[in-house]
Amino acid sequence: MDRRRFFSGxxxxxxxxxxxxxxxxxxxxxxxxxxxxxxxxxLLPPDGRPYDPVVTLNGWTLPWRMNGNVKEFHLVAEPVVRxxxxxxxxxxxxxxGQSPGxxxxxxxxxxxxxxxxxxxxxxxxxxxxxxxLPNGMDGVGGITQPHIPPGKTFVYEFTARRPGxxxxxxxxxxxxQMAMGMMGFWVTHPKDRADPRIARVQxxxxxxxxxxxxxxxSATPKVNTxxxxxxxxxxxxxxPGIDAMNVRQxxxxxxRVGNLTMTNHPxxxxxxxxxxxxTDGGPVPPSARWPEVSVDVAVGQMRQVEFVADExxxxxxxxxKSHHTMGPMGHEVPTMIGVEQKDLVAKIQKLVPDYMxxxxxxxxxxxxxxxxxxxxxxxxxxxQGPFGPAEMGGMFTLLKVRAGQKAGDYRDPGWFRHxxxxxxxxxxxxxxxxxxxxxxxxxxxxxxxxxKPAGGHHH
Numbered sequence: 053m054d055r056r057r058f059f060s061g062x063x064x065x066x067x068x069x070x071x072x073x074x075x076x077x078x079x080x081x082x083x084x085x086x087x088x089x090x091x092x093x094x095l096l097p098p099d100g101r102p103y104d105p106v107v108t109l110n111g112w113t114l115p116w117r118m119n120g121n122v123k124e125f126h127l128v129a130e131p132v133v134r135x136x137x138x139x140x141x142x143x144x145x146x147x148x149g150q151s152p153g154x155x156x157x158x159x160x161x162x163x164x165x166x167x168x169x170x171x172x173x174x175x176x177x178x179x180x181x182x183x184x185l186p187n188g189m190d191g192v193g194g195i196t197q198p199h200i201p202p203g204k205t206f207v208y209e210f211t212a213r214r215p216g217x218x219x220x221x222x223x224x225x226x227x228x229q230m231a232m233g234m235m236g237f238w239v240t241h242p243k244d245r246a247d248p249r250i251a252r253v254q255x256x257x258x259x260x261x262x263x264x265x266x267x268x269x270s271a272t273p274k275v276n277t278x279x280x281x282x283x284x285x286x287x288x289x290x291x292p293g294i295d296a297m298n299v300r301q302x303x304x305x306x307x308r309v310g311n312l313t314m315t316n317h318p319x320x321x322x323x324x325x326x327x328x329x330x331t332d333g334g335p336v337p338p339s340a341r342w343p344e345v346s347v348d349v350a351v352g353q354m355r356q357v358e359f360v361a362d363e364x365x366x367x368x369x370x371x372x373k374s375h376h377t378m379g380p381m382g383h384e385v386p387t388m389i390g391v392e393q394k395d396l397v398a399k400i401q402k403l404v405p406d407y408m409x410x411x412x413x414x415x416x417x418x419x420x421x422x423x424x425x426x427x428x429x430x431x432x433x434x435x436q437g438p439f440g441p442a443e444m445g446g447m448f449t450l451l452k453v454r455a456g457q458k459a460g461d462y463r464d465p466g467w468f469r470h471x472x473x474x475x476x477x478x479x480x481x482x483x484x485x486x487x488x489x490x491x492x493x494x495x496x497x498x499x500x501x502x503x504k505p506a507g508g509h510h511h
Contacts, residue, residue, distance in 0.1 A: 080167050080205060081117045083126040085149035089135045091295045093462060101159040103241035104252060106308070107462060109259040109297065109449075110289040111237075114154035122163045122209075125156060127178065127236075129200075129222075130171035134233065136285060137293025140430045142264065143272040144233035144288065145172060151233030151288045152260050153220070160215045160243040166208045168200060175199035175224055178208065180238065182218040182332035182354065185210035193224035200224075215242040215250060216334050217308045217354045219260060231275040233288055235260050235312045249335035253358065254303035254459065259287040261349065261371075261447065263313035269426030279314060284376040284446035291377070291448040292435035296464055297369065299361045300457040308356045311349040317376065319355070320346040321451060323367040330356035346372055361453045366468045371447035379430040379445035438467045 086092070092112035094105035099118050106113070116125045132146040147153025158164055170176050177200055179191035189210045193199040200206045218238040222229040237258050242250045262285040265277035273283075286294050299305050306329070309319055327341040332354035349355045370377050425431060435442035454465045 080169075081119075081124045081126045083128045083148060083167075083169065084115050084154075085128070086112050086154065087149045089150075089289060089293070091462065095157065097157075101162065101243060102245070103157065103159050104245065104256065105157060106155060106237075106239050106256040106258050108155045108237060108287065109257055110287045110293075110295050111150065111152060111259070112154050114148065114156050119165070122165050123158060124165045124167070126167045126169070127153060128169045128171055129176050129178075129234065131173075132233075134288045135293070136283065136288060136290050137430055137434075140290070140293070140428060141271060142233075142266055142283075142288075145229060146233050146288075147236055151235070152262070153234075153236030155237040155239060155258060156220070157239050157241065158212045159241045160212055162212045162240075164208075164210060164212055167205055168208065169205040170200045170202050172202060172229075175201050176222050176229060176234075177206075177224045178220050179223040180208070180210075180218065180220050181352075182216065183210065183238075184213045191223050193222075212240045214334060215240045215247070216332060217258070217310070217330055217356045218332055219310045219312070219354065221312060228275045230312055231264070231273055231277070233262060233264070233273075235262065235310075237308070237310065239308070249337070251304065251306075251329070251358065253306040255297070255299045255361075256306045256308070257297050258308040259310075261286065261309065261311045261313050261317050262288050263315070264288075268429040271428050281314070283379070284313075284371065286447055286449060290379065290430065290446050291444050292442070294449040296366075296450040296452045298452045298454070298457060298462050298464055300459060300461075301361060301364050301453050301455040303361050304358065305361050305451075306356060306358045308354065309347075309349050310354045311351055314351065315373075316348050316350045317447065318346045318348045318372040319357075319370075320372045321357075321359070321367065321369050323363045323365060323453075324359045324361065324451075326357040326359035328355055329358045330354075361451070364453045364455055364468065365470075367451040367453065369449050369451045370444070377444050377446050377448045379434055 089110055091107060091110050094107050095113035095115065096105060097103060100116075100123055114125055114127070116123045118124070127147050129145070129147055130149075132144050132149055132151055133141050134144045134146065134151045135141050144151040156166075166178070168178050175193065177191045177193040177197060180189070188196050189208050190196045191208070197206070218240065219235060220238055221235045237260060239258065245252060263281040264283040264285065265274040265281045266272070266283050267274065283290060297305075297307070310332075311317055325343040325345055326347075327343060328347055329336055329341060347355050347357055430445065434445050452465055452468070454468075457465055
């Protein structure tokens with residue numbers, strides 16, 4: 053982690069619409085920066101009130117300094133280059149060297165002072181999503197404060213009044229700035245670590261859902277895209293570049309998810325049931341919780357789920373929208389399933405020797421296919437597991453549960469060693485039961501009643 057100081061011009065910046073003492077402005081705290089895309093270990097609080105820290109998937113927590121009884125942070129809004137997966141780097145805007153920005157962790161009742169330096173080419177603000185605070189600290193440019201001009205530093209100050217799972221993002225040129233990756237996580241821990249509404253857990257993970265439209269061969273997202281995104285991310289990382297969540301068998305696990313994309317995401321875990329224990333509105337009363345294996349996280353929402361990781365293995369954890377677990381794809385590629393292409397391929401290969409058949413039996417071959425791609429482009433399906441291609445991308449990772457994972461150890465334990473007889477296997481032909489005979493094509497009930505619309509078109 054690099055540490056940079058922004059004294060030049062910082063003190064002369066405007067102050068977000070509430071008075072802050074000249075003493076507070078006399079020395080802006082240093083601004084740590086992080087360029088590694090690895091998951092940082094939890095930041096144990098060196099001072100201030102104690103709390104149980106979170107782990108930001110492929111991210112980090114922003115250090116602070118205590119100035120009297122005020123916890124001071126320094127965020128720098130700036131252009132960054134985010135490695136979304138090995139070999140795939142994207143030009144983004146973020147905070148302190150990364151997109152998303154660093155997670156901010158405070159304790160209920162903390163007085164918080166956040167300096168925001170703008171190194172973007174245009175003005176910005178920061179909205180503290182879900183927080184109760186003075187109106188002039190809410191970060192809506194032109195409404196509750198002046199915009200932060202390039203090169204200037206504003207300061208926000210308020211008390212973290214309630215515990216919960218929150219986020220921060222701009223309320224200035226939102227379409228561009230959030231499409232470019234400007235967002236970050238915020239966790240307010242309960243002042244009473246025995247708070248009956250908020251259980252203590254052994255592992256506490258957090259990440260934000262992001263969507264980008266990065267054309268193959270390019271490196272800068274298209275900011276005018278409304279729905280047709282092709283790169284779906286956990287904390288601006290895509291599988292296989294997303295770290296696993298490594299836990300000890302028997303751990304109580306909390307996962308916090310926030311959504312700043314343009315659509316909802318049904319987040320699904322394999323092998324376990326969970327309960328939704330909190331939102332950006334606060335803890336869910338125990339009487340209102342119920343078991344699930346998927347939770348839909350709508351646009352602008354936060355969801356906090358908890359479960360006991362009691363089933364050992366490598367369990368998939370992903371968005372259940374199938375296109376969101378794939379890499380960049382050509383949305384205009386025609387469907388070729390069932391189309392015989394042999395004669396056509398031979399003719400095309402005389403003109404294009406490297407041409408290959410794609411999609412005549414489905415797209416699974418893409419997971420193992422080695423073909424030239426434009427520079428800085430991921431394959432549509434990627435990743436290797438112990439049994440072959442994973443055929444996944446985007447919003448996909450693993451929950452790795454191990455009996456031997458030590459408390460506080462977040463290192464990847466490698467692939468799960470399955471006990472004998474517990475892996476799905478092929479049945480020899482002479483032992484396979486006869487398959488029921490399916491009706492022939494066009495012989496299904498009422499098939500004769502199915503007709504094409506006149507002219508071959510439909511409405």
